[in-house]
Amino acid sequence: MATLQLNNIVKDFGGTQVIKGVDLEVKDREFVVFVGPSGCGKSTLMRMIAGLESATSGDILIDGERINDVGPADRGLAMVFQSYALYPHMTVEDNMGFSLRLAKVPKAERREKVLAAARILQLEELLDRKPRALSGGQRQRVAIGRAIVRNPSIFLFDEPLSNLDAALRVQMRIELARLHEELDATMIYVTHDQIEAMTMADKIVVLQGGVVEQIGSPMALYHHPRNRFVAGFIGSPKMNFLGVEVRGADAEGVDVVLPGGDCRVPVEANGVSSGDTLTLGVRPEHLTLDDQGPLTGNILVIERLGGATTLYLENADSQWTLVADGDVAHRVHDQVRFSFDPACAHLFNGSGEALPHRHRHPLVAIDRKENRAPSA
Amino acid sequence: MKTSKRWLPLTFKIALLTLLLLWTLIPITWMVLSSFKPNDIITAGTPRVFFTPTLEHYTSLFSSGNSLWPYLLNSLFIAGVSTLIAVVLGCMAGFGLSRIRIKGKQHLAFWIISTRMAPIAAVIVPLYLLFRYLYLLDTHAGLIVAYLSFNLPFAIWLMTAFFDDLPLDLEEAAMIDGATKLQAFRYVVLPLMTPGLVTTAILCFIFAWNDYAFAQTFSGPSTQTIPIAAAQLLTQTGIDWGKLLAIGTIVVCPMAIAGLLVKRWLVQGLTLGAVK
Known part of the structure; x- marks a missing residue:
């Protein structure tokens, strides 16, 4: 249960500005997708939220509290990496329970929480395996399971499906959408795949060259793009x-x-x-x-x-x-x-700005929940 | 078509490898076999393949007045301690060099490895003078420092390469899981570095274990290592072939076994399955 706010975030890498003043508000339980061509700064922006990169200037607020100077460990976030980043020397259970082990949670409780997450993702059979004995889709699930176990205030996904084949990607997309319903958590998702963005997001943030081009619901972006890009x-x-x-x-x-x-x-x-x-x-x-x-x-x-x-x-x-x-x-x-x-x-017009339509498209205001049956 | 294309290079490869294998194995086989032969057969004009093996050279090495034990212990201690220090410092420095973002990092890395490139002969006299002033001649510490001066840059360089191969994502994942930098190193990086650490340790140990030049120059009566003991068997009155070959076998065998172990670690590739 958390909100996120970015105020005029700037990131400078040795003289090159890769993020040029981004403002964003993420509401509680919202599914926000950052989308844009490679090099647009979407991953950098997510890494700054995670605390893996520092912001050159601007404020990052979680639940209204400025966290720029809080380390990644203490931000209460969980992140699923593009590479999954599973610890290869640990079993699935140890991978998923690693954050609890660091937090000195007793072993019995740890196991209980790991099992609960494994049940959601159908990983119970695999708990004793090492990552190298898993298929791509299973590794992906373990990485998500590791995030769930941490019970984070915000989930971060950095292109989590890009290493899967097309069929599996469609399946995981649906699973992630259902997972969002089930966990009812705030999620931020980075992708370059606009289908993922359109199908999963409450709100899409289109980035280009470190600048936000438009923020809006999928249907708003489709029917009322703000500019040519x-x-x-x-x-x-x-x-x-x-x-x-x-x-x-x-x-x-x-x-x-x-x-x-x-x-x-x-x-x-x-x-x-x-x-x-x-x-x-x-x-x-x-x-x-x-x-x-x-x-x-x-x-x-x-x-x-x-x-x-x-x-x-x-x-x-x-x-x-x-x-x-x-x-x-x-x-x-x-x-x-x-x-x-x-x-x-x-x-x-000449500078690429769209002339606003006189009538708003009726689907622009549709809520994500209207597109999904509630889970049992 | 495809097979005939590959057939020729394959034969060539096999021939080359066979040649290399003979080149390497014949002297070692001769040495190991001969160390079990009685003295009169060792020097026989035609090498004898069938003989009654004897342990006389080995028993005399460890029982006679000038026993090999002190040499062996010196070698183990000096090579062991210098390897331990090189690996611990090399691991930390390599991690820093691999992970920290600083300007001119590659120049710093090259400078470090360049200190390993100096020939031993070039540093031996300056080191001798330094050690004399610092009272390090004929001490274990002196030899340990001498070996470190070559092994440390090598260990740093090798460990940097191993760390470069370890995906950064893993540490970042650990940090998001709530680990401090040190915990990420302790629980995630270090266990995955075992192949790197073992490889580095064995290569450092081999350098110190095999060295003759430093040991000959800096050691005294109480700190001589096995290669010195072997050299002492080459006297003006003759060469004690039996003992010499036995020492040679004692020096080579542990390293040969260690070499096989390094191969196993290198091939294993523990990070398989970590990413993708």
């Missing part, structure tokens, strides 16, 4: 971008020029006027093949996934990615026309 980073395949000229703007939206006719995007004009150049953003899944559509393209590559088909298109001045039905019959080099619902489109 977030728009391109969240969603797969990536959002399409096209430079467009403004025909006019009023209270209802902004009119932009497309090759096959004008289009009115329902966003706040924010001082945009006729003749300005903006960037139009449309997600591949919001483009539809449409013989009357205002856009055209020549098919370069077709990726058939069975349920959906991804088309890579090219025309004289732009490239497009379009997600269509699984049974699309087009062939490479076919010339196709396509369109989109302007309500799903985004407009970005």
Whole structure:
């Protein structure tokens, strides 16, 4: 049961600023995911929360108390490492009970707590094994078990699933989500995998170059990205971008020029006027093949996934990615026309900031708990 | 196709290894076998393969007026203490050198190992003068210090490499589990360092155990080591081959066994399964 607050955190590595003033508030029992491309500072930020790196300036507060000068041992956190970092010379039981042994908890009580955690993770059979005799997924579980035994105020996960194969990753993702329900603890999770971020988070923090680009619920980031970076980073395949000229703007939206006719995007004009150049953003899944559509393209590559088909298109001045039905019959080099619902489109100004949509998407405020059945 | 490509280098490898093995093993086998032969057969023109083994050289080594015992104890004590100090200090220094973030760390590490590169002959006279002023000639401490001057930089360098191989995550995990830096070292790092410590210890011990030059220069009547005892058998009136070969066997055998142990530790790779 804990809250975390970061106030203007800066980290300087020998003259290079890797974290450039991060503010963040994590509520009690919240699942917060740090996501961003490699080198964006997400792991460094987590290591500062854990106490493995010191903050150059700024405050880190847990439950309102400043802990910058408290060592990692005394912060009451638990961390699951990307490498799992299991102690190779100890059995699973000793690995999980190591923190209790350091805290001089009597042996009987230690065993009881380890068993309780092992039961949650189905590790009872493996307690006598050494880490090298475990599979990747089992090691992952032991690392999580070690964190649970510590009964921490906040769980930290540093890319915990990146060493697992795809099938196991999906399974562990669901297990972690259920674990969060069961433990009802505050969790902070670092990943570069946006699917993990979208599926598990209450709140996603998108980082780039040591700066927070946007903080919000998964659906808020998807439907209302604050800038071009977030728009391109969240969603797969990536959002399409096209430079467009403004025909006019009023209270209802902004009119932009497309090759096959004008289009009115329902966003706040924010001082945009006729003749300005903006960037139009449309997600591949919001483009539809449409013989009357205002856009055209020549098919370069077709990726058939069975349920959906991804088309890579090219025309004289732009490239497009379009997600269509699984049974699309087009062939490479076919010339196709396509369109989109302007309500799903985004407009970005010259500095990459999004013009805010006039209507909020209804799913933006959805609570994580609404997506998961309560555990028995 | 694939097999024929690999076939040639493999034969070459086997031939090379066989040659190397013969080169190394023949003199040692000859020495060990001959140490059990009566004197008249040792020097026979044609080496004899079948003979009645005798322990006479070994018994005379330990029973005669000039017994080997004091030499053996000196060797064990001096090599043992200098190895212990080198490993303890080398372990701590190596840990620091591997983990602490300081500028010019690689230069510091290179400077340390460079002190090991000086030939023994270059330091022997200055050390002799120093030891004379410090009354360290003909003392156990003198020889221990002399061996340390070569073994310590070597131990630091080797231990640094072993620590570099140990994932930092493990210590960090221990610290998050509530361990102090010292507890993380004691409970997590040290147990995983056993292969490194044993390897370092055996290599340091071999250097001190085998040394002749330092022992010849700095030791006196009460501190002579086994290599000195062996040299004393080469006299102007003749060479006592039987005893000499027996001493040689006594010197080589413990080291050969230790060498096999190092191999076992090196191959084991205890950190397997720690990460990933």
